[in-house]
Amino acid sequence: MLAVLNEVQQEVTPLLGQGTVAQYIPELAKVDPNQFAMAVTLTNGESFGVGSFEKPFSIQSISKVFSYTLALRYYQDDLFKRVWREPSGDPFNSLVQLEYEDGIPRNPFINAGAIVVCDSLISHFADPKKALHDIMIFIRECCDDHSIAVNHTVAESEMQCGFRNLALANLMKGFGNIDNDIDQVLQTYFQQCSADMNVSQLSRSMLYLANDGVDPISGKTFISEAQAKRINSIMLTCGHYDASGDFAFRVGLPGKSGVGGGIVAIVPGEMSIAVYSPALNNNGNSLVGTKALELFTSKTGISIF
Amino acid sequence: MLAVLNEVQQEVTPLLGQGTVAQYIPELAKVDPNQFAMAVTLTNGESFGVGSFEKPFSIQSISKVFSYTLALRYYQDDLFKRVWREPSGDPFNSLVQLEYEDGIPRNPFINAGAIVVCDSLISHFADPKKALHDIMIFIRECCDDHSIAVNHTVAESEMQCGFRNLALANLMKGFGNIDNDIDQVLQTYFQQCSADMNVSQLSRSMLYLANDGVDPISGKTFISEAQAKRINSIMLTCGHYDASGDFAFRVGLPGKSGVGGGIVAIVPGEMSIAVYSPALNNNGNSLVGTKALELFTSKTGISIF
Amino acid sequence: MLAVLNEVQQEVTPLLGQGTVAQYIPELAKVDPNQFAMAVTLTNGESFGVGSFEKPFSIQSISKVFSYTLALRYYQDDLFKRVWREPSGDPFNSLVQLEYEDGIPRNPFINAGAIVVCDSLISHFADPKKALHDIMIFIRECCDDHSIAVNHTVAESEMQCGFRNLALANLMKGFGNIDNDIDQVLQTYFQQCSADMNVSQLSRSMLYLANDGVDPISGKTFISEAQAKRINSIMLTCGHYDASGDFAFRVGLPGKSGVGGGIVAIVPGEMSIAVYSPALNNNGNSLVGTKALELFTSKTGISIF
């Protein structure tokens, strides 16, 4: 496994320098683009890493997987009334579909959907602080590491330029699909997105999705088998915005990207993979990260198809 | 003239009860739907009224004509970079076109456009209070009546349910087309919309548009002849949202409606007309008001075409 | 009048060379772009012309005014069930709105609307040849000149590249809004569009719209006063595709442009104007023609506003 990861690293190194670090969040725009890290955690607990695998970065939209897991746990099928599970065919922050479809987001992995999920968690606890606390506790439990924390500088930076997300939230509130105060919902959302993790922690934390909802190391059940499979299916069809089909096509695994440059991918029954490289392609997904996963699945023959 | 107005009133009275008062602004939803008033002011200063022509109501979007007049005066053609003058083909509060067209509203009479106009006035005075004050001073000057005021209960009511307008403003801010703080812009906008006027005041106040920019009674020049004609042209093509073509077709005059149930119409060189009846048709324009104007132009043969 | 026309010609001559001749119809792409002609016909019968005012060109979409006049005459208000009278906010050949609005075109001056009008005329005569014959007879009667004819080379050229129009017609047929065979409808439509006229003939032919439906020279009534005013209103709100608002704003008159480079404009009660210059602006309307009309109304102070 380590040999494969080394090979992948070697082959993607010349690509560092291509793509662009996300510009719209000032704090993230400062990041060095030429970084690369990749880690694999097997369901038997073994783990492997290459590159800067211990260096934390902003997980951004990858956090949507954790919050959606919690919302599914608390609301089960009732959640689907407020957020669907269809690919959107549009960029991650589009308002068009939302207006045509009465404020119901297509899936929990576009911004509008993740904001609704966040709102549902605040309603569940009747308190935004408790909701954020619950998300962070869950993330720490998933990766068995209590050091994981929100980067408040990044959260603040996002809040100050989050006009598009404010537009989404207000539009949905106008349609009656946001229950709580918009500022509280968005502050919670931006903080959740601003958790810092490294690829080792990330690959470790998603192992429950590779093992039917049960963390194979701790033995804890986080979610039912059916729900775990369903989250994987939504990651496959919707995990990379309007490039989800392309990711499925090239990598062949359920995955979720974040604008910070991270991507996680799940090999059901076998392992969880995390990769990091901050420069993004035109669709807003890590350019080198996507390539690394493509190489990894080509070399190993791993694919769900 | 009074005979014609009486005839019109008689013919529309049986229609009172059709349509629905705007529901989305709680304070306006309480209004008695069975009201009717109509007033005409000629360029020679004569005026005529029927129905409750002295009863004030919320002018709402009709206020956009006043604020646009001011913005044109201060910015001239520079204003067109921030707000176009094309019909939108969409409802008054649609986000779709705005997203496709990079946050530049189609015209100053849809909400997005009026919000940009309001933002431009705040920038001109570098102060939201002064901007609102300037709008109110202008309205009072236009109708030579210093009693006209903002209804703060209505403004408050709109602010509390203005999620769609917040979405529009945030979307445009994301595109860089709003300069000032969004809450200040919207508060100014909602207050401007919440001015109370009666049909006599309204028809009097728009006389400058029937007289090439000069108030024929006071002799004051409010705007250039070319600008007055251009405001009329935008009222004709865009004054009734996605029913502008229908209004031009049926009434044949430049006009602007408000969701409070008022409509003004201009007969260039001759007169200004205002009508009020709060129940709206499916396009959000006064049902009986539109019918009254249609009857008025049929009976008098008045039309710009 | 001739002095004004000469002045206008002088001022626009330096602009010849800007813009681009329509490329998508091969036969029209060959036209010399540096042509200019302008003609005015007064309701008292006097007429004036400058430039190549006797040189025929392809009237293209200007023909839609004639066919719509006939369809209104035969179907009156029933026609509005099949084609509305609202600005579209979209380019002349867009399919998007048509799909969202169940195959009912926004107005008779976008291609989809004119195709429906053409279909209605074929149904009226139960024969495409008679329908085309009726349109041509009407055009000749309007300009009192029996020499006007279809340019079959142009019609053929359009037919061979009319894929977008075929798409529109098939989409509407799928929605049940085309009754006749699509090839027959489009052949009739392309032939109607391919009539050749010069600006003198064009301005003469539209005089009935400046005179409440009655040709003031022959005294013949072509359409009712109300219908004439309504056609003018649709020309104002919809006559220049997604630049209709801009034309109303700059020129201040009802008008209809054609991709061949012609524009007609109506001054109700006074005159009919036609202009020709084949190079188009970005919206597909004659660049120099629009400028000439703008100068003409500025110099004369003519405007319906």
Next chain:
Amino acid sequence: MLAVLNEVQQEVTPLLGQGTVAQYIPELAKVDPNQFAMAVTLTNGESFGVGSFEKPFSIQSISKVFSYTLALRYYQDDLFKRVWREPSGDPFNSLVQLEYEDGIPRNPFINAGAIVVCDSLISHFADPKKALHDIMIFIRECCDDHSIAVNHTVAESEMQCGFRNLALANLMKGFGNIDNDIDQVLQTYFQQCSADMNVSQLSRSMLYLANDGVDPISGKTFISEAQAKRINSIMLTCGHYDASGDFAFRVGLPGKSGVGGGIVAIVPGEMSIAVYSPALNNNGNSLVGTKALELFTSKTGISIF
């Protein structure tokens, strides 16, 4: 296996009668809605069937998998310039996205994409008859059954009401993405869609997609391993139009539905499944067929996730 299929049949039988048979193709509208059949073929060659598993029906859009396989074989990655592999988020026959995206269809399984694929095969053979022949030969080879044929009555029936598809094809031709004569392309397309097969033949024929491109029974290689996986990924993300996410969520397998009421699903490495029941749900996919597949994967625990 047969026990499971029997259980599934028993549980879905009460649902027969729900949904509606496709109405827009007259010949298909006549079909008895209360039919059910299901068949499984394992990669070891064993096969199982319940219900009317020997009764042929119209495969319709399922045929797009065969034609896409051939086009990928002939053009490899060049094909992606003409048809993408992203979910569309829109119904199977929408024109909206196609207009915004310059005539490039989102994927080969919406109608526009399949029409482009068909056009590419005609270009490859420089002959529509040879292209259709090649498709039919391939289908027969895939299921090792030379009796499979086009139902010309159905093809004729589709041709006569295929206005929407004509609109799609003409729109794409206008954008330069159709090379051949539109009537020939559509006739070939409608004939390909009108092949009749039963569920046994269908499940047998798709076995190569469950076995990395090689038919495990005959040993013939139809396509490369990478290409087979990629077709599966597109089936997963795009195989059920704007309900693809829902199918992935509920069934957890790559699948392709047809408006005739058939669905195929692939279990990589294990089996191919086909189901038939002609009454459709709101998204145009077999209602009972989808339910049967959902039950099958629940009972067996089979899922790619």
